[in-house]
Amino acid sequence: MKNVNQHPAAAAFPAARIPVAAYALCLCIAVIGSNSLVLGPIAPQVAESFGRATPAVMTASGAFGIGTALAAILLGRLIDRFGAGLTLRAALCLFTLALAASAVAPALPVLVAAQFVAGLAAGVALPSIYTLAAAVAPARRESDTIGIVLSGWTLSMVAGVSLSAVMADSVGWRFVYAFAAVAGTFALLVAMMMKLRGASAASTTSSPLAALRVSGVVPLLIACAGFMASFYGVYAYIGDHLHRALGLSLSANGLLALTYGLGFGAAAFLDGLIDRFDAGRFLPAMFLAVGGVYLVMGAASGSYVLTLAAVFFWGLANHFALNVLILRLGALDPARRGAVMGLNSGVTYLALFLGTASFGSLYAATEFAILPIAAAGLMLLAALSASLARSKAGGRVTS
Known part of the structure; x- marks a missing residue:
């Protein structure tokens, strides 16, 4: 079975350029991703400033996840109703205000509440971004375009999270959120200037849960849950x-x-290579590769240098897995793409909450080395679910 992105005329016509809009969406992902990931590295300092334990502070991350999940599932239909461009701009405005509130939070409950609001905004913004990414991608450049957008997660790590740890050491954790609010304002201005548009707004929309009836959605969402719970569960406590x-x-x-x-x-x-493979088979293999990296990480957790090496391959494997997952979900039903992507984001951040909470209890009772082993088990579940999604496709091209 060939990948849906392969075309018979691919050799006859040169591939179109990646649209500038993809880079604007990359920036939006970077800002949201920074907030999703920043608390883990700076949590020890936040805990000290509030006189609380690190797992207690990480409840703010859990609140962000719950807010994102609720908004993505319950409000994902707004993307198809009002258009992805408008909903993205509105969500970025609310998200920036929540970041500013996080920066001045006088107590932990206020920080938790602000992060919950940030999650509500992110729950609409992320599926809007993925919907726009699929809409602006030119033929035969789908994987490359989505890869560019997903590179926003790289920016959030390289420029956002890594700098935030240094910033927290130098001037305190509050400046981290203040800087993020400034970056959010910039992303909003870029989104407004680009006038990002997806598919035309629909006159009516069905319940977001109706998208669960799309063939292949449920097993892919289960795979997404295992994939994301393992990532956030390990990431939250490795710092x-x-x-x-x-x-x-x-x-x-x-x-x-x-x-x-x-x-x-x-x-x-290497994203362009994805279009040469059967994504239905490639996705389970990538999930298994991520699970293998977790096992190595657990064995290397006593050494900082070896942990860094494992983390590099963790990022490498996660990128491929996430790219193919988004490709497969986005191609299942273009007419309900906004709702499907909303479900994806909802499951992702519900997994953030559950992964952070359950792995936190495990971390408090044992030691960090156990967490990657538990994550590897979840990745096995993800691989099995992704394989089931392929079999349910019954030979149809779903990637």
């Missing part, structure tokens, strides 16, 4: 492990985030 168990500074967490971002970004140069 605390380096700080407390290995005695390293917060700047060391910044280097770790940079290393992950470099791995994630390096994979973008």
Whole structure:
């Protein structure tokens, strides 16, 4: 079975250029991604400033995840109703205000509430971005275009999270959120100037949960849940492990985030290869590869250098897995793409909450090395679910 992105005339006509809009969407992902990932590395300092334990502070990350999940599932239909461009701009405006509130939070409950609001905004913004990415992608450049947009996660790691750890060490964690609010304002201005548009707004929309009836959606969402719960569960506490168990500074967490971002970004140069493979088979294989990286990470957790090496390949494998997952979900039903992407974002951030909470309890009871092993088990579940999604396709091209 050939990938849907392969065309018989591919050799006869040169591939179109990646649209500038893809780079604008990349920036939007970077701003949202920075907030999604920034709390883990700076959590020890936030905990000290509020006089609380690190797992308590990470409830703010969980609140962000719950807010994102609720908005993505319940409000995803607005993307198809009002258009992805308008909903993205409105969501970015609310998101920026929530970041500013996080910067001045006088107590932990206020920070948690502000992050919940940020999650509500992100829950609409992320599926809007993925919907726009699929809409602006030229023929035979789908994987490359989505890869560019997903590179925003690289920017969030390299420029956002890594710098935030250094910034927290130098001037305090509040400046991290203040800087993020400024970056959010810039992303909003770019989105307004680009006048990003997706498909025309629909006159009526069905319940977002109706998209669950699309063939292949449910097993892919289960795979997404295992994939994301494993990532956020490990990521949330690896910084605390380096700080407390290995005695390293917060700047060391910044280097770790940079290393992950470099791995994630390096994979973008190979995204074009995805279109040459059967994505239905490629996705389970990538999930298994991510699981293998987790096993190596658990064995290397006592060494900072070896952990950095494992984290680089973690980013590399995660990029491929995420790219193909978005491709497969986005191609299942173009007419309900906004709702499907909303479900994807909802599951992603529900997994953030569950992964952070469950892995936090496990981390408190044992040690960090157990977390990557648990994550590897979830990746096995993800691979099996992705394989089931392919079999349910019954030979149709779903990638």
